[in-house]
Amino acid sequence: MPQWNGQWPGGRTYLDRHGNTRWQLERMHNGVRYSRRLEARNESEALAELALFDRDPDAYLTKSQAARKAADEAVLMEAELVARFLAYLKAEGRTERYRRNMRTYLAQWAEALAGRDLRHVTLQELKRELAKRPNAKKHRIIALKSFFSFLREVEAVITPAQDATLGLKVPPARPEKARRNKGYSMAEVETFYRAISGWESPKLGGMKTDVQAVRDLLVLHAKTGMHRSEIERIARGECELEVLNNHPEIRGVVRFIHKSGRVHTQSLDGQTLAAAQRLQVRGGAPADSWVRKVLRHTAKNLGREPLKLGQMRHSFVSWALEHGVEVRPAEGGVPLSTVASIVGHSSTSTTSRFYDVRTVKPLIRIPLRLHHPEDPTPLLDRQIRNLGS
Helix, strand or coil: CCEEEEEECCEEEEECCCCCEEEEEEEEECCEEEEEECCCCCHHHHHHHHHHHHHCHHHCCCHHHHHHHHHHHCCCCCHHHHHHHHHHHHHCCCCHHHHHHHHHHHHHHHHHCCCCCCCCCCHHHHHHHHHHCCCCHHHHHHHHHHHHHHHHHCCCCCCHHHCHHHHCCCCCCCCHHHCCCCCCCHHHHHHHHHHCCCCECHHHCCCECCCHHHHHHHHHHHHHCCCHHHHHHHHCCCCEEEECCCCCCCCEEEEEECCCCCEEEEEECHHHHHHHHHHHHHCCCCCHHHHHHHHHHHHHHHCCCCCCHHHHHHHHHHHHHHHCEEECCCCCCCCHHHHHHHHCCCCHHHHHHHCCCCCCCCEEECCCCCCCCCCCCHHHHHHHHHHHC
16 A cells, blocks of 8 residues: 555645655546546646646546556557559559569558658658668559558548658659750660670570560560550450451550550550460460660670660650651541541540440550561461460
8 A cells, every 4th residue: 555645735645655746636636536647757747747737637648657558659660551552552553563663662662661650750850861872752642642641531540730741852854954854766676686696604504595575575565555554454364355457557455454444455566466375375475684684684685775665665655756657557537636536525634534435445556666686476476376376
């Protein structure tokens, strides 16, 4: 039993086993008796605790109780929480490549914010951490803002007032004049394609590495202008790939759900169709690390910088505008813009979205000659088509 030795405005005092005076808070509130042993070191601290109690008796916690509650409720950037975020991104349809990049940047943030309750991280702290690693600043901010948005809107473990990332601004894209010229000439791409060859690998017992998948990836990038994520979906078979036999140039059509939710249809020539089929038989596109290794090896042999596949979309658009020829799937037909004007649509987007029911779209033919002596022959391509059917 405590050895009571006095009174104070909030209750009684007692002596602990060391002979020190301690403060006991004793109060009645709405018919309920409250009794708390305070962790105050003197009467001034005890009176401060009493003021906190009087403000909201039902919510009052002692210092140790408040510390335990804060520790139990702390939102930490731990592996389990990051894994739930990545699973959420997957359910939202984000590509494996996007999720892998997110995981890389969040691992850096987890190291910087280890043990910190994310509800109490300040904007100044985040800015200091960003200043320590100036590289990839834009992507690091996007990753952290996306993660906090998940905590706020999906997990509901932080409030907008606790989200320091709301004050972070994603750096704007650099003005066009500050960028280097994008894209490549067709001659550059043709030369690079011809030089993509395997090399003898000790890991394969001296056998030559197979780099056909990288050439196929380049064909799809250069001759369709597709994003990497779209090519990956095609390679995984997350699309409808139709072979056409009644047109001399349009040899196939690929259809998949675009990120906008609409069905995206694109016509393919024979070389592009064969490249897509080979990647499907392979079961997926080659890993980024392998693609970079092959491109660096090729660039070293050529004595130039590696080709950047991210520039192929820009290159395709430039080539199409300067040298492209529209190949229609059937004789006749008028441009979509003409149809839009006839039916009174101010924009072709309305016509395309609600009225364009063509199952085969026009093909843009560009005078790009991608040839390699190790490319499969038409006979092998036919065998691949049979395997994929």
